[in-house]
Amino acid sequence: MMKEIVVVSGKGGTGKTLVCASFAALAGNAILVDADVEAPNLRLVVGAGRILEEHTHSDSEVARVDTSLCKGCGKCAEVCRFGAVTLDGVAVVDDLSCEGCAACFYTCPEKAIVMEPRINGRWWVAECRYGLIFHGRLEVGEGLSGKLVAVLKERARKQSGNYRLRIVDGPPGIGCPVLAALTGADFVVVVTEPTLSGLHDAERVVGVAQHFGLKVGVCVNKADLNPDMTAKLHNWVAQKRLVWLGELPFDETAYSAMANGTSPVELGGRLAAALQSLYRTVTQHI
Numbered sequence: 001m002m003k004e005i006v007v008v009s010g011k012g013g014t015g016k017t018l019v020c021a022s023f024a025a026l027a028g029n030a031i032l033v034d035a036d037v038e039a040p041n042l043r044l045v046v047g048a049g050r051i052l053e054e055h056t057h058s059d060s061e062v063a064r065v066d067t068s069l070c071k072g073c074g075k076c077a078e079v080c081r082f083g084a085v086t087l088d089g090v091a092v093v094d095d096l097s098c099e100g101c102a103a104c105f106y107t108c109p110e111k112a113i114v115m116e117p118r119i120n121g122r123w124w125v126a127e128c129r130y131g132l133i134f135h136g137r138l139e140v141g142e143g144l145s146g147k148l149v150a151v152l153k154e155r156a157r158k159q160s161g162n163y164r165l166r167i168v169d170g171p172p173g174i175g176c177p178v179l180a181a182l183t184g185a186d187f188v189v190v191v192t193e194p195t196l197s198g199l200h201d202a203e204r205v206v207g208v209a210q211h212f213g214l215k216v217g218v219c220v221n222k223a224d225l226n227p228d229m230t231a232k233l234h235n236w237v238a239q240k241r242l243v244w245l246g247e248l249p250f251d252e253t254a255y256s257a258m259a260n261g262t263s264p265v266e267l268g269g270r271l272a273a274a275l276q277s278l279y280r281t282v283t284q285h286i
């Protein structure tokens, strides 16, 4: 069965996407899932191309007023705890404020309100340079991305074909979307930076992964910028009996290369060698 690696960090900007894109390049033929649906960018780095599937995602409802039935009595506005209804001759619902509780729907004496599915996000399956990428995007103002992440992962798991790995670029933080991203992982790669906050963030996300009994390894990005802190992180990994995955050196060119759609591992040099070593270590543990 295809193995799944989930790459996470306690916060954004630590190098998750750099690691995912490099793993994809090294695997050569992989399924990629960009589970950061609030700020997706993996597709830019891996050269997402032809779209094979396009879907809308809905996991809640929104109230709609049939203005031909509405008598403007205002009862719906009175029961709406979210201030989503105003009156302008007829009731008007503000989509962004509506929480879909349906109180207005049950209250309206004219049956002028219907509850409709709210489009919370969109997601796609596309070809990319290293296989397939499953990516999505939450609509503006939508805050619950965990369900969209779960949908992406479920669809990616069902993908047939001769792919070597499933690589998930996890969302930052430790909230519901991270839990959805971690579910079913064969190995969790925590990418952190050599700072106190990096250690704190890594502790939090490792705690979540261990709570679910997942195998966890830690790598330190930009390790050479703070060798003392990198050593502290190394000690912490040993104390926690996690897998030490190694250090990635800081390389400014990696980020400009990624912006141009090139995986850092294709650049050559110290960072590419460290990424290859990281990939080898991870694949030995799955």
Ligand code: SF4
Pocket: 065, 069, 070, 071, 072, 073, 074, 075, 076, 077, 090, 091, 107, 108, 109, 110, 111, 112, 113
């Ligand atoms: S309760 Fe019904 S009829 Fe009254 S304002 Fe609201 S939608 Fe219109």
Ligand code: SF4
Pocket: 062, 063, 079, 080, 081, 082, 083, 084, 085, 093, 097, 098, 099, 100, 101, 102, 103, 104, 105
């Ligand atoms: S569904 Fe709930 S939140 Fe939305 S307009 Fe009706 S009462 Fe307000």
